[in-house]
Amino acid sequence: MTKMHKENNLTKNQQIVLDLIEKSTEPVKAYSILSNVKKKGMKAPPQVYRALEKLIKVGKIHKVESRNAFIACKNTNCEVSNATAFSICQACEKVTEIVNSKLSKYLKSFQDSTGMKYKKYNLEFFGLCQKCKSK
Amino acid sequence: MTKMHKENNLTKNQQIVLDLIEKSTEPVKAYSILSNVKKKGMKAPPQVYRALEKLIKVGKIHKVESRNAFIACKNTNCEVSNATAFSICQACEKVTEIVNSKLSKYLKSFQDSTGMKYKKYNLEFFGLCQKCKSK
């Protein structure tokens, strides 16, 4: 069969899932993805979770751990997903990826007392967004 | 009935769950807690999850989001759980709470470009611990 993807090296299923996540303005949950891609032929959870796993690996998306949801990367694939930071509104659940080079430099060079060297971090900030704050 | 707790204001179930988590040297999963407290009379998931919720609220324990597991606070209840940082070994899954005032000061005062003010953060670092690094 011919190649099934656009200009990158994603497979058909991976591209379907990525397209859906990129179109969304909010984090998307795995089973919401599943129900939305059934019309495209993806029928079962493993198909979705496999695509998600690959997309995370290549840095196209991130998992928002505290929400069990997935969001498209807005930051040049976050050096393959090893340095992620999010801002989460506790009222409306809006999630934004934080792009801040000072923060990422600080965290990438962080050394704890045990001398452990980190390869990766994930940071989630919680609060109220402008909109919710002014209500 | 008489008071069911030790010197704090935890209930019997909350204290049972806290004792178990504090005794553990590694993060504990909810269903592992459940199976270990059945002999103490806690029989169903909601009993465990309610205790966990309260313990998190008062800062006695934290949830390690990327692992869906719970760990006792080692840091004066982290100002009621609003500023947490963990070091996670990707090989042996050892998890340590990071106590570092420079880091917490930096993150507590962090301001992003949207002007959103944060009430809470959770940071998870991933890498190899000393032991696993030298293998």
Add this chain to the structure above:
DNA sequence: ATTTAATTTGTTATAATATAACACTATGTA
């Protein structure tokens, strides 16, 4: 071109994590 290895797929089933709902009990305060 044929073999090989690595990856991805489709599928069924099931595991693991977490919450809803409801009647009831305990506790603290007025």
Add this chain to the structure above:
DNA sequence: TACATAGTGTTATATTATAACAAATTAAAT
């Protein structure tokens, strides 16, 4: 007492995620 708040025990169910396996596809190597 009466009231409000919080916690309990229980059953059922919702949500999130993975195991396992046969088949198909792809990339690379001979």
